[in-house]
Amino acid sequence: MMPLRALLVVAAAAAIAALPAGAAAKEKLDIIDTHVDDRGGVTVTVAAPAGLAETDLTEQFAVAEDGVTQVAQAQLVAGGSREVILVIDTSGSMNGRAMAAAKSAAVSFIRQLPDGVGLGVVGFGDRPRVASRFREAPAAAINAVRSLEARGETAMYDAVIRATEQFSSSPDVSRTVVLLSDGADTVSDASLSSAKSALKAADTSFTAIRLKTTDSEVAPLRSLASSAGGILLSANDPGALDAVYAQIAKSMKNEYVLRYASTGHGPAELRLSLPDRPDVSPAVAELQLPKAIPAPRPRATPAPAPPVAPATTPPSPLVVLLQNPWTMRGAAASVFLALSVLFLLLRPRRQRRVNGLSALMPARGRHNHVDHLGEWAKSRVDQALQRRNLTDRINHGLEQAGILLRPAEFVLLVAGISALLMLVGQVWKGPAVGLLLAVLPVLGAKVFLGVKAERRKRAFGAQLADTLQMMAGSLRSGYGLLQAADGVAKEAASPTADEFRRLVMETRLGRDIEETLRAMADRVGGDDFTWVMQAIEIHREVGGDLSVVLDQVGGTIREREQVFRQVKSLSAEGRMSAIILLALPFIVVGGVTLMNPAYMNEMFTTGIGRMLIGLCFALMTVGTFWVRKVVKPKF
Template structure:
């Protein structure tokens, strides 16, 4: 059957067109890269992901992320100079006897090319397998150590390929973008596991596998292709050292060409969602998916509306207060304002009581004050000073009335005398009131928050205001008493010297009052003044011992009383007493030095939790607030305070050594 020339030309053109279209289609299919999401997670309020294309293909940064059926345009950035997603790669090297020394030299050259091109933030590890799989180097950012580990590999023994792949998956961990670069001939002769187990490890771990088939036949390549397919990677056949180095460099470029995208978490999306990322790679469209656990997600913000304008303004009714959106306020005022108003009212009340306190004076006190003003009336002060003096005197008098008749007043005045502070009971009361006001002001400045925190700050300020003056008074009294005891041996030596030269005891005490340092000079001067108005000298010294709470002075007064009753050499008695006191003080200092480490440990252990609490209050307040916003936190705080109190008592007893 013959065809005409036009028909023949038409058939040729048709066949050529079909062949051209088929070639273009096949070429396009060959050039379309495989794009995968290699890491994605929801953290810190953002959805962060990492995508990569096989062969290091270029990915268009303009991506579309589909979450819960809604598209979100995202501009990705290259990860070549670092990525917020942790990236880890493990080089898996076949070191069986079939590799030989030439094969190991090829591995060293290929790894050097890989490390030269891989981004600096990628942590690289080394796993080798021959008769068994071994982790030669855990993943590290020090790429020099990686090259050294590979250079130390030797070729020997059987091949445990499947065990090597599984060990590499375990070495990679479970976070971030993970990949293995496998160099093998594809054979396995010594693995305890199977090819299916190794493939399943790659799939379940989400590990990308890039394989380089070296000195392999067709059957071996099929095994490596199975690994690459399970890990979303590719297989490159390399028959010589140059091809292997090129394959390793291509794997490094795949890491360098990865893109990182980040977007805020969509509100209302929770639990596990299937996320789709679509875009273009090397001009071809792609779409890849991955599962992401959003947890509780970001709550959907709902605008609040008020109905204040709809309520008729007939007065400050409860409806108006509720409509204004201030349910936590009382009468439209915040708790802080109410506390401030209460503090002002309290201050005015105290001030009014102070001004009217003169009406509480008895007739006797009024007559005595009138006589004092008549006798001591010299130059009349100014009117303003009179008013200021009247206010302060009335306030102090009110404090005297408050302190009068209390059991603690006697102990407080004894401490004030021991500390040598010129304070009356009323003045001490006023000082404590001022301390409470200052404590409340400081605590409310440092501790800020809602109603609960304001009440806590108020309570803490009151406690500090009440405790701090008492603590300071005891500290000052104890310090002055210790100084008196420290001076007493020298004072007794001075008394003994004066008695040896022929002075009487009162004259010797007068020498102490004139020549000794404070507080000894002041206390002995007071005792001497008591003897001049008729008191017994031994009784005056015993009162001084009680006033200074000094056991050493009590022994001294007892020695003087006994010597006066039975007779003897008082100067020698004073010298013996002084020597005994010096030896006792020396022993006490020695014991204090030996217990210094224990006391320092006690101070640190007591102050450390308190200091950390206040520091964390300023740096991470939300973390500390769990202690009083949760029932378990309240229980823990109560238990901690009780344990701290027991520890303070216990350590104080341990380090307190009596001499």
């Protein structure tokens, strides 16, 4: 009979043989990366067993945090939403068998990755070098790996930072750094803490492969992996690198991302499991959740410090003058006087009916005090203008502009507007703005007269050809020169009608017609009317058919006008380009100043910025004169 002990051994062996193959070694979940944001959002990257690669596990995960079940969303990491950077040590210590084994394992790893994975390769010796980028095909990454050569020192931290810089900025991409090294960092410019910060900022998982040698140090690799929530794998010899890389590739084919919102604080234990898969062991990881913010303690309010009198500088004499109340009273009185003058100039005068002997009698009591005050103000201004020889100059400008005001009236009008603007500026922003606004009407009056005179001159020149045709027709009909001019005054449009009406009136009052024509040419300006005046003077001296002369001059003026219009049409594009180019700097500077004022401070507050502004204005001035010379023909 068989002994009892032998029977037990046989029974145990039979029971073990009857167990399924998988019962001897259970498969397990593998947490690759964990990330916790400042608001408690937890993101976990987990690798399921390779045997479940064909099974959808998105609805089967159970998440527990310190034993409390959490509601998490799971998503399979597709190849197109993953970016992988291979960081390979190419220092001199890897030369020989280790470098060959690393290349072979990396090439095999690339071939095992799912389709669509973005892949980059970074080698590092004395300094990191990007051998292949994401946009290149897998074949290019394989060729890049095969081209790596071992030499130099070990700049591992610099290589980690360079690898994190290669990732795209898309928020929907899962990022992974796979680092292989056989030694410690020796020549990096960056520190270990900088490399850890770069991994955290890139939001990437990190897998470190340590090839055991006499020079290898495990502490830096473990610190990098811990900071990124990654893992550290070891290969005892170069021949084991194939198995390590194959393990990483298999995990990438069946990875899931789980996300949930945690309400905990401080350190916590995370447990992932598949309740429907009892043959798969759960995975456990440590989380560092945000710390609870303590309630603020009430602080004792410090006693207020005694006020310190600020250092003051004595104001300038101008500021003292403007702050004097009598100065403001004088300004107010000036404004009142200016408004009164404006009222005197602009108020309509009532027409009085006179007849019989009352028209010859002195008008006693019929003029009120307002009229006397207005006449007195205008007479005083007129005397001041005559003493400075300004009356004729202002009167000439008013006549050229076609403004029916006397010089004294125009000066009083400008002074009244200036005083009014000074009061508005004083009330709005202060004395400085008031003085600035007071100067604007004085400068603007001269510009206004020049623009008005130029427009009137162009309008008269455009009507001159038709005017000469009308006069030539009247002369051929038997009318005299003065009668032809009277017909133009009645039939033509302004300003031609206004000028010829004045010509007829002055001639009838006894002024010589040649002198009247010269005065008219001086008011309207232009070479065309000067020719007309000279033709009339020659006709009065030598005789002849004036209508034929006027027809010929009118034809010449029409041809000149046609050439001018043609040149204006042909140069329209150039003039518009010049306007746009001159306006564009101001538009750009204004837009940038409104959107980002600090960006333009360097231009206005530094010496080189002011020099550039001055250079720009100088070049713009030269360009403006150049364009004007190009598009303005001369005859």
